Amino acid sequence: xxxxxxxxxxxxxxxxxxxxxxxxxxxxxxxxxxxxxxxxxxxxxxxxxxxxxxxxxxxxxxxxxxxxxxxxxxxxxxxxxxxxxxxxxxxxxxxxxxxxxxxxxxxxxxxxxxxxxxxxxxxxxxxxxxxxxxxxxxxxxxxxxxxxxxxxxxxxxxxxxxxxxxxxxxxxxxxxxxxxxxxxxxxxxxxxxxxxxxxxxxxxxxxxxxxxxxxxxxxxxxxxxxxxxxxxxxxxxxxxxx
Ligand code: SF4
Ligand code: SF4
Numbered sequence: 001x002x003x004x005x006x007x008x009x010x011x012x013x014x015x016x017x018x019x020x021x022x023x024x025x026x027x028x029x030x031x032x033x034x035x036x037x038x039x040x041x042x043x044x045x046x047x048x049x050x051x052x053x054x055x056x057x058x059x060x061x062x063x064x065x066x067x068x069x070x071x072x073x074x075x076x077x078x079x080x081x082x083x084x085x086x087x088x089x090x091x092x093x094x095x096x097x098x099x100x101x102x103x104x105x106x107x108x109x110x111x112x113x114x115x116x117x118x119x120x121x122x123x124x125x126x127x128x129x130x131x132x133x134x135x136x137x138x139x140x141x142x143x144x145x146x147x148x149x150x151x152x153x154x155x156x157x158x159x160x161x162x163x164x165x166x167x168x169x170x171x172x173x174x175x176x177x178x179x180x181x182x183x184x185x186x187x188x189x190x191x192x193x194x195x196x197x198x199x200x201x202x203x204x205x206x207x208x209x210x211x212x213x214x215x216x217x218x219x220x221x222x223x224x225x226x227x228x229x230x231x232x233x234x235x236x237x238x239x240x241x242x
Contacts, residue, residue, distance in 0.1 A: 008115050011046075021064070022064075023064050043136075050063055058099070117194035155196065156218060159184045173193070176191035183226045183227060
């Protein structure tokens with residue numbers, strides 16, 4: 001219904017499914033019936049996605065957004081015919097750019113996995129309202145997006161600090177934390193969407209979750225070393241007396 005509902009993930013999914021071009025039609029800017037003005041959000045998402053496409057070697061002209069009213073049938077037909085011709089001219093997705101199909105698939109899968117992270121990191125810009133088309137190119141720059149992917153953050157639970165309080169596992173939105181009573185917690189890096197919730201909620205007295213950027217994540221602690229052996233109250237008392 002609203003172009004603002006078109007998520008970055010939907011566009012990447014269309015390309016992953018082999019679409020050669022994606023067109024998004026939104027209501028005219030400033031004519032939204034709601035206070036949300038989702039078409040501005042759609043515009044920002046497209047500007048971001050076009051930079052991402054550039055980053056992975058795809059021609060950004062394969063993605064287009066236009067704003068028009070439902071009464072502008074002729075304009076719609078003209079735009080669609082122009083876009084269709086452009087996509088034909090660009091050729092099949094990836095082939096036109098000389099990218100190997102398997103390589104393209106894995107790049108798109110990698111980026112799709114990072115969508116929640118990208119949205120968190122670029123949250124402010126995605127919510128901005130660009131009134132002037134001259135601002136479009138500057139909202140996201142190529143260098144900025146290259147940097148974004150070279151500095152992707154990972155989250156890691158320090159086995160020396162984790163006290164298995166289970167707070168992070170309960171709050172992780174995608175069940176990416178291997179949890180268990182008295183078991184040092186482990187983040188499944190394949191499942192993690194890098195939302196940062198575990199980092200935020202780990203109690204400060206433990207501060208067991210760390211952010212890692214530009215370095216490989218240490219391997220998880222072996223299963224047999226995960227159990228935390230806690231002292232009983234009695235043992236603690238004896239320890240105090242010593
Ligand atoms: S960052 Fe933490 S909370 Fe977020 S998905 Fe990854 S493991 Fe889960
Ligand atoms: S919130 Fe922190 S201390 Fe608690 S289980 Fe998670 S990483 Fe460990």
